[in-house]
Amino acid sequence: MNSTEIKDLYKQKIMQTYGRFDVVLERGEGSRLYSPEGREYIDFTSGIGVNCLGYGNESWAKAIYKQALKLQHTSNLYYTGPGVELAKELTERSGMSVVFYANSGAESNEGAIKLARKYSFDKYGEGRSKIVTLYRSFHGRTITTLAATGQDSFHNYFYPFTEGFLHAEANNINSLKEAADGACAVMLELVQGEGGVLPLDKDYVKAVAAFCQENDLLLLTDEVQTGIGRTGTLFAFQQYGIMPDVVTFAKGIAGGLPMGGILVNEKCAGVLSPGTHATTFGGNLIAAAAALEVMRQLTPELLGAVAEKGAYIRDAIKGWNCPAVKEVRGLGLMLGVSVEGVKPVDLVNKCIDNGLLMLTAGSDALRMLPPLTITYEELDKGLAILKKVLEEV
Numbered sequence: 001m002n003s004t005e006i007k008d009l010y011k012q013k014i015m016q017t018y019g020r021f022d023v024v025l026e027r028g029e030g031s032r033l034y035s036p037e038g039r040e041y042i043d044f045t046s047g048i049g050v051n052c053l054g055y056g057n058e059s060w061a062k063a064i065y066k067q068a069l070k071l072q073h074t075s076n077l078y079y080t081g082p083g084v085e086l087a088k089e090l091t092e093r094s095g096m097s098v099v100f101y102a103n104s105g106a107e108s109n110e111g112a113i114k115l116a117r118k119y120s121f122d123k124y125g126e127g128r129s130k131i132v133t134l135y136r137s138f139h140g141r142t143i144t145t146l147a148a149t150g151q152d153s154f155h156n157y158f159y160p161f162t163e164g165f166l167h168a169e170a171n172n173i174n175s176l177k178e179a180a181d182g183a184c185a186v187m188l189e190l191v192q193g194e195g196g197v198l199p200l201d202k203d204y205v206k207a208v209a210a211f212c213q214e215n216d217l218l219l220l221t222d223e224v225q226t227g228i229g230r231t232g233t234l235f236a237f238q239q240y241g242i243m244p245d246v247v248t249f250a251k252g253i254a255g256g257l258p259m260g261g262i263l264v265n266e267k268c269a270g271v272l273s274p275g276t277h278a279t280t281f282g283g284n285l286i287a288a289a290a291a292l293e294v295m296r297q298l299t300p301e302l303l304g305a306v307a308e309k310g311a312y313i314r315d316a317i318k319g320w321n322c323p324a325v326k327e328v329r330g331l332g333l334m335l336g337v338s339v340e341g342v343k344p345v346d347l348v349n350k351c352i353d354n355g356l357l358m359l360t361a362g363s364d365a366l367r368m369l370p371p372l373t374i375t376y377e378e379l380d381k382g383l384a385i386l387k388k389v390l391e392e393v
Contacts, residue, residue, distance in 0.1 A: 044357055046369050052298075245268050324390050
């Protein structure tokens with residue numbers, strides 16, 4: 001089918017729940033994507049941070065193919081190998097103790113919320129179940145993770161929400177302490193992605209970790225978007241000088257297949273016992289095989305290059321001295337460009353017209369989440385398009 005036929009059929013047969021851009025994609029190579037008609041786009045989105053190894057990665061595809069020929073799924077009623085190998089990699093490289101596999105970021109965060117409440121119930125009984133999150137946070141689109149999300153714009157239509165979530169001001173430890181009365185946990189995005197690509201202050205995060213430890217509140221870091229090398233380390237918490245009790249992950253872990261999970265420390269390793277939490281597809285063998293290949297390719301050299309490329313992008317944009325650009329912020333290859341005088345979505349559409357795919361974040365920012373393997377040639381081509389668009393504004 002050509003692009004017009006695909007768009008027409010989408011409108012007829014798929015729920016219109018997305019504000020799709022006027023782009024049809026058929027194939028990719030490296031960090032470049034192509035329409036059915038062969039139009040090329042430089043990709044600064046990686047499927048919202050999912051396609052961390054880019055497109056056409058042969059080793060990743062072969063790992064999937066090899067596992068698919070052997071065994072694709074068994075449920076979690078039996079022992080299998082790929083998930084165990086992956087768990088060993090994840091725990092050893094994160095410093096955490098054990099892992100639970102899920103299928104998405106929202107599901108991973110739901111599991112972390114359940115774990116935090118059960119930890120507190122087992123130790124203190126009822127009445128200590130609240131979880132503190134931050135304003136401008138985003139933790140998922142289920143009823144519970146929407147309740148955890150600190151943005152009113154996501155709270156329309158779906159009342160009543162799950163109870164027990166309180167929101168505090170980011171980078172304000174007193175605000176968090178006031179909200180924590182009756183709490184069992186604090187959940188943080190170390191870089192608030194949907195909120196605008198807003199990195200938390202490192203001293204604030206350390207103060208939160210100390211407060212949690214002093215009061216036996218679990219510290220949950222939502223690394224659905226910041227994890228799996230996105231910020232230049234396997235997890236962003238490794239740049240903040242803390243050790244969370246629980247770390248959630250998803251997006252990039254399987255390089256394009258649906259997968260997520262929860263990593264926990266020794267204190268929390270036995271909280272979720274048989275019958276308290278489960279998922280049919282969690283740890284699916286093909287997804288686990290893909291994730292194991294992702295982990296093999298996330299070498300110290302590649303992670304170092306992520307940090308270097310992030311700095312390269314920031315320096316380039318700052319060097320343009322463009323009046324429309326207020327600020328460039330973020331970590332690694334998770335970057336936000338705050339703009340003024342123009343709507344970010346209008347800039348994204350102009351970038352598309354010129355062959356560059358971008359994202360928005362919050363009310364004022366462009367967001368960049370390119371594949372971690374993007375080349376400098378691809379970066380330069382994409383940045384040239386962005387500069388042209390900003391200068392035209």
